Amino acid sequence: MTPTSRIEVRCLREDIDIHEIKLKDEDKEGRLFGKPGHRERLQIARGVLREALLAEGLAVGQLLNDPYAEMTICDATIPILDQSS
DSSP: OOOEEEEEEEEEGGGOOOOSOOOSSHHHHHHHHSSSOHHHHHHHHHHHHHHHHHHTTOOBOOTTTOTTOEEEEEEEEEEOOOOOO
16 A cells, blocks of 8 residues: 555635636626625635635635635645655
8 A cells, every 4th residue: 555645735715815806707707897896706706716615625614704714725645655666
């Protein structure tokens, strides 16, 4: 059995800056971002980020209402190769 190592990268929501929000669907972008409302746009971006992390099977806290919510942005298991031989 090959030994493995698990690597996980975590951060808090407050550590991520969200700038220049753009959607792939330009029609939706116009409807969502065409009006004033910086807070609403940030909430939408946080929701999209949360859903993307969940879709990857990563852990997320309460990103929508907790600035100190913890999230896992990377999770990998890698084999440890023996270089001695």
